[in-house]
Amino acid sequence: MRFDYDTSYVDPQRLLRYRSQWLAYGALALGLLAAPFVLPAYYVGELNYLFIVSIASLALMILTGYTGQVSLGHAAFMAVGAYAHAWFLNNQLDFIAAILCASALTAVVGLVVGLPAIRVSGLYLAMVTLACALVTEQIIGRWKDVTGGYSGLPVPPPIVFGVDFGGLRPFYFLCLFILVVVLLGLINLVRGRTGRAFVGVRDSEAAAYTLGIWVGGYRVLAFVISAFVTGIAGALLAHHLQFLTPDGFGLTLSMELVLMVVIGGLGSLRGAIFGAVLIGLLPTLISEIKPALPASIATQFGLETFVFGLILALFVMFEPAGLNGRWIKLKVLLQNFPIYRRSTFRRGKAYMHSERYR
């Protein structure tokens, strides 16, 4: 059992406090740095995709996991980021300027989509975001001058400070770098004043108001931040795909992102990454095990969708805290071994809320 021994109030702010954490994260960093040199090219490409969806999943986690607002339209934000980035690149902006402009534009779209969130929440908000996603897909399909419509839009290679990051390995490091920067920024966001306010808005609006939190403002702010980060992911996805068509950003992608945050564990950034890794790898895993399955199952249409659904159902039923919850339980078990109480994580009774004063 480890006790935090603080000698100042700055101590608990350190991200890596113990040697075991340094070792674990150091090993992870080394592994990630070495991966593109040992893995076959196909898996490096898969990792690039995982990094990109991790960024998008982190973005949705801020919105859904921390602020409690469901969005079924995050693929649309990715689409806006991707197309805007490609358009800016095609109009002679350099990579950094283009990705920032694209993300800023996505944030503006996020602001517009988020404005109804001041008044609307829950299921109705999910409907609003879904409608926006459908509209966006149509606009992209029809606005041929800018997006190339269904015939597609080629994406120029990413050139940062004169260096071409278009190759598989350079792009790997570019994505990894941006993921780490986004992750650190969001860690700071959620442990600070704004992140606490997000949690406050999620858990009790009535109490949030009495503490001086402008609930509507923070709901929209969460949308803007989430859209900005999703825009970054979209821009990187543009380079990963190298050729953009509207059907790459459909409802399936939105659903996968929602699955990632729910299965990862709502309210934890680590969970967002766990979820992204699991859901991002599933199609590959399924195609790997397909040859081992009986032909009648392997050729079945919608096998992937079925597996997605099954995993979601199992998590909702047996581990609502998601992969992150499992991870924490495992850690506590190992730290306290062999003294472990099963009831450690049993939640107390949920007492009545004052939500009638919303």
Next chain:
Amino acid sequence: MSYFRVENLSLSFGGVHAISDLSFAVARGEIFAIIGPNGAGKTSVFNVITRVFSANTGHVLFDDHDITLVPRHRVVNYGIARTFQNIALFEGASVIDNLLLGRHRFAHGNLAAELAWLPGIRRAEADARAKVEEIIDFLELAPYRTSLVSTLPYGVRKVIELGRALATEPRLLLLDEPASGLNPEEARDLAFWIDDIRSDLGVTVVMIEHDMSLVAEAADRVMCMNAGQLLAIGSPSEVQSNPDVIAAYLGT
């Protein structure tokens, strides 16, 4: 001119008059209790003061400011904090974070500085933490410091909510049934704390309470409400022996 004043306050929902023409005043440093049968409009008074509901007529004045129409999230900036009858804590957050949320109104740096966790933010967070630790000390919450609220028992949650209200550094504290659901020992602790809050922190306290022993022990003055109207106001013993109050409670 009194410190906190409610003047001719009325609130109705359609044909239901939750509060009708209610006026009372609270002096600085007073502990003022509101009692009354269920549905008397006690919590509605708090909800009008904290702007959950807008009054139909009347004014709420605090320390020479008319706060009848300030936006709901600005009320706390006037130094008014409240707790809820049914506990409205942030269940998915730790005790520390709940109390730190009480410090929300003390802004510290912009969003960009926060994302980069600049030294200014680091200092501000440490300062906020130091303030919160004072409250943890005061309310003896140290054993629960890092626990999730959803894992804690009811009595402790009540105290955390009180602590969160204190973290906003209020000058007027509105407590909605602080002793409901507490065992006698916890209720006695609470009576001491309320007295300390007034004498050590200089906070004026208005509380809705059914536990007459707590009211008699802690309150300087008591107001009894029934059906949205003021029934009696005075010292605890005066109000308790008032025939109208007895009638309201016994329902004659």
